[in-house]
Amino acid sequence: MNQYFLNPKVFDDDVQQDTIRAGFGRGLKAAAEANDKIVALCADLTESTQVSIFSEAFPDRFIQTGIAEQNLVAIASGLARAGKIPFASSYAAFNPGRNWEQIKTTIAINDQPVKIVGGHAGIGVGPDGATHQMLEDIALMRVLPNMVVVVPADSIEAEKATRAIAENGKPCYIRLARPKTPIISTEQSPFEIGVAYVLREGSDISLLGTGMMTYQLLMAAKILADRGIDAEVVHVPTIKPLDDDTILASVRKTGRVITAEEAQIAGGFGGAVAELLSEKLPTPLMRIGMQDRFGESGEPMELFDYFGFTGEHIAKKVEDFVHATSQYHREY
Amino acid sequence: MSGQLTITQLQHKANDLRQDVIRMLEAAGSGHTAGSLDLADILAALYFDIMNIDPQNPQWPDRDVFFLSNGHTVPVQYAAMAEAGYFEKEELLTLRKLGSRLQGHPERNRLPGLENTSGPLGSGLSQAAGYAYALQYLDDSKHRFVYAIMGDGELDEGNIWEAAMFAGKYKLSQLIAFIDRNNIQIDGSTEDVMPLEDLYAKWDSFGWHVLEIDGHNIESIIDAVNTAKAITNKPTVIIAHTIPGKGVDFMEYDYKWHGVAPNSEQAKVALQELRILDAKITTGDFE
Numbered sequence: 001m002n003q004y005f006l007n008p009k010v011f012d013d014d015v016q017q018d019t020i021r022a023g024f025g026r027g028l029k030a031a032a033e034a035n036d037k038i039v040a041l042c043a044d045l046t047e048s049t050q051v052s053i054f055s056e057a058f059p060d061r062f063i064q065t066g067i068a069e070q071n072l073v074a075i076a077s078g079l080a081r082a083g084k085i086p087f088a089s090s091y092a093a094f095n096p097g098r099n100w101e102q103i104k105t106t107i108a109i110n111d112q113p114v115k116i117v118g119g120h121a122g123i124g125v126g127p128d129g130a131t132h133q134m135l136e137d138i139a140l141m142r143v144l145p146n147m148v149v150v151v152p153a154d155s156i157e158a159e160k161a162t163r164a165i166a167e168n169g170k171p172c173y174i175r176l177a178r179p180k181t182p183i184i185s186t187e188q189s190p191f192e193i194g195v196a197y198v199l200r201e202g203s204d205i206s207l208l209g210t211g212m213m214t215y216q217l218l219m220a221a222k223i224l225a226d227r228g229i230d231a232e233v234v235h236v237p238t239i240k241p242l243d244d245d246t247i248l249a250s251v252r253k254t255g256r257v258i259t260a261e262e263a264q265i266a267g268g269f270g271g272a273v274a275e276l277l278s279e280k281l282p283t284p285l286m287r288i289g290m291q292d293r294f295g296e297s298g299e300p301m302e303l304f305d306y307f308g309f310t311g312e313h314i315a316k317k318v319e320d321f322v323h324a325t326s327q328y329h330r331e332y
Numbered sequence: 333m334s335g336q337l338t339i340t341q342l343q344h345k346a347n348d349l350r351q352d353v354i355r356m357l358e359a360a361g362s363g364h365t366a367g368s369l370d371l372a373d374i375l376a377a378l379y380f381d382i383m384n385i386d387p388q389n390p391q392w393p394d395r396d397v398f399f400l401s402n403g404h405t406v407p408v409q410y411a412a413m414a415e416a417g418y419f420e421k422e423e424l425l426t427l428r429k430l431g432s433r434l435q436g437h438p439e440r441n442r443l444p445g446l447e448n449t450s451g452p453l454g455s456g457l458s459q460a461a462g463y464a465y466a467l468q469y470l471d472d473s474k475h476r477f478v479y480a481i482m483g484d485g486e487l488d489e490g491n492i493w494e495a496a497m498f499a500g501k502y503k504l505s506q507l508i509a510f511i512d513r514n515n516i517q518i519d520g521s522t523e524d525v526m527p528l529e530d531l532y533a534k535w536d537s538f539g540w541h542v543l544e545i546d547g548h549n550i551e552s553i554i555d556a557v558n559t560a561k562a563i564t565n566k567p568t569v570i571i572a573h574t575i576p577g578k579g580v581d582f583m584e585y586d587y588k589w590h591g592v593a594p595n596s597e598q599a600k601v602a603l604q605e606l607r608i609l610d611a612k613i614t615t616g617d618f619e
Contacts, residue, residue: 066497068494068498071458071491074491075461075465076462077459079465079470081459082466082470084466086462102458105449105451111441
């Protein structure tokens with residue numbers, strides 16, 4: 001098992017916070033310093049996607065496309081054909097929300113190393129409301145052959161994930177959140193595409209999280225420990241390819257599983273885990289996430305509370321689930 | 333390849349491509365006949381005169397590149413590629429068959445020499461513009477040119493106009509795009525389905541140099557490209573007026589041939605006509 005080097009302050013009230021998108025911006029600049037094939041495009045959201053960190057450092061390698069997301073990714077496809085590694089960024093609501101077909105046809109089928117950057121994803125975008133709260137992007141992107149789907153948990157991991165996808169030679173989607181989120185990892189923490197990490201070992205249930213929900217699972221696990229439930233927390237920053245081995249090993253041990261994502265549970269991360277387990281290791285499972293409804297306006301943490309995404313709410317759900325189910329799995 | 337063939341020889345090449353298209357579509361039993369036939373002259377001019385390419389070395393770093401945006405007309409591109417030597421002509425008859433490299437719509441990774449994947453309309457010009465941007469701004473590679481072909485019906489797509497704005501803004505002068513102005517789309521005449529005119533004024537106002545030519549006149553096609561190459565502060569679009577189904581009397585101007593392949597009887601008649609056309613090209617009795 002990989003050691004993760006959890007931030008020692010992760011359970012403190014004054015845990016450091018930063019935006020995941022800032023980590024992306026720093027990672028993109030660092031990746032570009034190491035590889036001059038990297039270029040970045042943005043559809044009129046340079047500051048808020050934090051591509052600005054790159055564009056200020058490398059103005060000659062930055063391409064402004066205007067508010068034209070279909071063009072954004074198809075231009076990126078042409079750049080990739082000319083030997084570049086383009087990062088095409090906008091808000092996830094439009095990229096891939098509006099341009100999915102161009103991503104499929106001009107990037108995924110060609111297996112081109114274009115990096116789709118979906119900023120302001122999830123309900124964490126807050127007051128902008130349902131139109132801008134992209135909840136379907138994980139499902140949309142993980143069904144595309146050749147596509148790698150990465151959802152970092154904090155700004156440190158976002159920086160590492162950005163550098164990793166810059167060099168993997170594949171079409172990738174990276175999902176970024178808007179608000180500041182607690183730092184759960186450290187500079188020493190590993191990040192490898194396709195690898196899930198056990199952050200806390202436990203025996204009663206596996207809590208699988210992606211993106212900023214992993215922090216909420218850690219908080220839930222801490223609460224549950226006081227209530228006599230020993231939860232294992234697994235962080236899954238890569239949804240595709242999914243780290244089947246780590247997930248199966250955890251679930252084989254605990255016999256119960258809950259997934260958490262700030263996205264639609266249908267077809268998303270929970271969907272991916274459900275597919276894996278129902279084929280390989282049927283196990284009692286619950287998916288936490290958006291339950292087939294759209295979001296609405298509110299401050300990010302208000303919405304997390306309203307939709308039951310906080311550690312406190314999750315702890316209650318886990319407790320009920322543990323009491324309602326017996327540990328079970330069936331090997332095939 | 334430039335200048336090695338006479339205009340008459342290029343006309344023969346175009347007619348050969350038309351005959352290949354008929355054989356391919358008949359064998360496939362499905363496909364898009366009208367546009368594939370009407371683009372034969374432009375494809376012949378590109379592959380056998382205009383483009384600097386090496387069919388034996390499809391990835392040659394100094395090559396010109398070609399992006400087909402209206403991917404349904406790819407049979408004529410395959411025919412041109414086979415004729416140019418990218419692959420054996422026998423393979424043309426595998427079009428649309430299981431396991432073939434010649435997919436119903438072009439798929440880049442299946443066949444060396446294809447630069448893009450297209451079919452869903454509207455994104456080919458963007459891909460070409462992305463490539464042209466790389467040549468002009470990132471690689472300082474001024475001697476290479478990027479060619480694109482769009483259908484006219486395809487101009488209904490918003491993505492095309494996003495690309496048009498982009499290329500205009502960045503003055504992508506190494507980008508030379510053709511519009512196959514054959515006036516048809518699946519549901520009928522382009523001006524009935526969704527009027528496109530004034531096309532000249534539209535592209536002009538987007539910052540493009542606009543040329544209008546007879547898309548079946550190979551000399552005009554070559555001249556237009558030479559003009560486009562000399563324009564160094566704008567992208568160029570060549571509105572090529574074409575006749576859908578060109579070369580086969582019973583297919584010409586009939587939108588119903590947009591997405592249909594000839595049966596064996598129709599193919600026989602079409603090939604007969606095209607062979608007569610061959611003789612006319614030889615004697616110079618050719619419009």
